[in-house]
Structure formats: structure tokens, C-alpha cells
Amino acid sequence: MMHLDDERILAAARSESMRPGAGTGAAQHLADCSYCRRRVAAAAALRDAVGAVEAEEVPGPGPAVPSFDEVVLPALRRSTRPERELAAGAAPSGPASWRLTAALVLRQARLVPHALWPLTALGFAVLLVLAWRSGPYPGLLLGPGVTLLVTMGVLAVCEPRRDPRRELLYAMPVPPVAVWLARLALVVGVDLIAAAALSAALARLPGGGADAAGLVAVWLGPALLTAALAVFGSVWQSPMAGAVLGGCGWLTGVAAAAGHLLPAPGALLGAAATVWTTNAGTLAAALLLVAAAAVLVTRPGRALRGGAA
Numbered sequence: 013m014m015h016l017d018d019e020r021i022l023a024a025a026r027s028e029s030m031r032p033g034a035g036t037g038a039a040q041h042l043a044d045c046s047y048c049r050r051r052v053a054a055a056a057a058l059r060d061a062v063g064a065v066e067a068e069e070v071p072g073p074g075p076a077v078p079s080f081d082e083v084v085l086p087a088l089r090r091s092t093r094p095e096r097e098l099a100a101g102a103a104p105s106g107p108a109s110w111r112l113t114a115a116l117v118l119r120q121a122r123l124v125p126h127a128l129w130p131l132t133a134l135g136f137a138v139l140l141v142l143a144w145r146s147g148p149y150p151g152l153l154l155g156p157g158v159t160l161l162v163t164m165g166v167l168a169v170c171e172p173r174r175d176p177r178r179e180l181l182y183a184m185p186v187p188p189v190a191v192w193l194a195r196l197a198l199v200v201g202v203d204l205i206a207a208a209a210l211s212a213a214l215a216r217l218p219g220g221g222a223d224a225a226g227l228v229a230v231w232l233g234p235a236l237l238t239a240a241l242a243v244f245g246s247v248w249q250s251p252m253a254g255a256v257l258g259g260c261g262w263l264t265g266v267a268a269a270a271g272h273l274l275p276a277p278g279a280l281l282g283a284a285a286t287v288w289t290t291n292a293g294t295l296a297a298a299l300l301l302v303a304a305a306a307v308l309v310t311r312p313g314r315a316l317r318g319g320a321a
Contacts, residue, residue: 016048021048021052128165133206136161136206162204189310200236211227240298
């Protein structure tokens with residue numbers, strides 16, 4: 013007797029029309045063949061077992077998973093609230109504000125070019141030796157020398173558009189202009205402290221020729237005004253423009269310091285000596301130039317002709 017093949021056995025296990033007594037040829041064979049009936053019964057039992065396992069694995073109703081919009085949109089709405097709403101929170105206390113400012117300034121020491129500090133130290137050391145050996149007029153070298161070192165320092169850090177760490181300006185929980193000003197203040201502050209220490213050391217050396225306060229007055233105003241010109245030119249146009257403005261300021265300071273040695277009109281030298289010295293007008297002009305540069309830093313989308321923003 014020929015038995016049913018596997019396909020017909022499985023079909024019989026699924027269909028009642030092929031069971032014994034259904035009247036079909038396969039059903040008639042199953043009625044006469046106990047072996048095929050056992051195979052159909054085993055296939056039906058296997059089908060029922062698999063169905064029971066699948067029914068147990070179907071998960072019941074669980075917690076609803078929120079959609080992407082439900083999670084993200086509220087956060088976006090909070091981040092775009094007007095600043096007046098954000099300002100409703102408690103303002104930090106005075107000591108906390110000073111600690112935050114100090115920490116922000118000190119953190120910038122890791123972000124300045126690594127070669128800046130050793131080169132600055134070397135420059136001030138060379139300037140100390142040259143000014144000491146210049147005779148009774150150390151200011152002729154001290155003023156232009158300090159101005160040059162301070163200007164080179166700010167040119168190294170003041171142009172945010174070409175900073176390889178520019179993304180950090182926008183990744184910190186403080187405004188980008190605050191980070192930029194902190195870095196600039198760190199470099200200028202270190203240079204001014206070094207220049208003041210150099211002036212004090214030069215005044216104590218034999219043959220220094222002047223007191224420390226007088227030596228500081230020689231370079232403080234010219235250095236700040238020239239550095240401010242370099243900062244404004246770099247942010248407004250490009251580092252090259254900043255270098256040109258800084259170079260012009262440095263040459264003007266040299267002319268003011270050594271005017272009697274240069275073949276220039278007396279009126280021009282007198283004007284340079286009046287502007288490029290330490291006085292309230294010079295310090296105010298330097299402050300205004302840095303403030304104007306800070307305003308430009310707050311506008312990263314502005315199209316500046318000196319380079320891509």
C-alpha cells in the first residue's frame with residue numbers, strides 16, 4: 013500500500029476535509045491506513061503545541077512608548093524661550109559670580125596656543141636684558157618692547173573664526189563672548205603682570221635709571237591701545253588686518269618714544285607723543301575698541317569681509 017506523502021499528511025492535519033470519513037480519496041486512505049493516521053495525529057499535535065507556545069509569547073499590553081515629537085518638542089520649546097523668562101530664576105550671589113569668572117578665565121589657559129607662554133617668557137627675558145643695557149633711558153626699548161609682546165599675544169588668541177577650538181565657544185553654559193573675553197583677559201593680564209614685574213626688576217637693577225611707576229607709565233597706555241587696535245582689526249576683518257593695525261600702532265609708539273631720533277615733523281611727533289602715552293583718553297579708547305570687537309563676536313552670522321564666519 014502506498015502511504016501519503018509528507019505534504020498531504022500536513023494538509024490533513026490542517027484540514028478537516030481530509031480527516032477519515034470526509035469522503036475524499038485521502039480521507040478514505042486514512043480510514044484504511046493506521047500508519048498514516050498516526051502521522052496525521054502527530055502533525056496535528058505538533059501544530060497545537062506550537063500554537064500554544066506562540067500564544068504564551070505574545071506580550072500583553074505594556075506601557076505606552078512616547079513618540080519622538082513628544083520627547084523632543086518640549087525641550088526645544090524650553091530652549092527657545094525668551095531670555096526674560098530664563099532670567100526669572102535666582103541670580104548667583106556676588107561671591108559665586110566672582111568664582112565663576114575666575115574659573116572661566118583660568119580654564120582658558122588650556123585653550124591658548126601651547127607655544128605662546130614660553131615665547132612670551134623668552135621675549136620678556138630678552139627685553140629685560142636689552143633695556144638694562146640701554147643706558148640711562150630704558151624706556152626707549154621698554155615701551156615698544158612691551159607693546160610688541162602684548163600685541164603679539166592678543167593676535168594669537170583674539171580671532172574666534174579661525175580658532176580650531178571654536179566649537180567650544182558654543183558648547184559652554186556661558187555666552188560665547190564671555191569665553192572670548194575671558195581668554196583675551198587671561199593673555200593680556202599675564203602679559204601686563206610680566207611687564208610690571210620686568211619694570212620693577214629693571215628699577216632695582218644698578219643703572220635702571222627710573223622708578224617702577226615711571227617705567228610702567230611708559231608702556232601701559234601704548235601697549236593697551238595698540239593691542240586693542242589689533243583685536244578690533246582681527247575680529248572686524250581678519251588677522252592680517254589686525255596685524256596691520258597693530259603694526260601701525262607699534263610704529264606710532266616707537267615714534268613717540270624716540271621722536272628726537274627720527275627725521276619727522278615736530279607736530280606729528282608731538283601728536284603721537286600725546287596719544288601714545290598713558291592717560292585717561294588712551295585707556296578709554298582701548299576699552300571702546302575692545303567693546304566694539306566684543307559686539308562683533310556676539311554676531312557669528314554676520315558676513316565679515318575678512319573671512320568666513
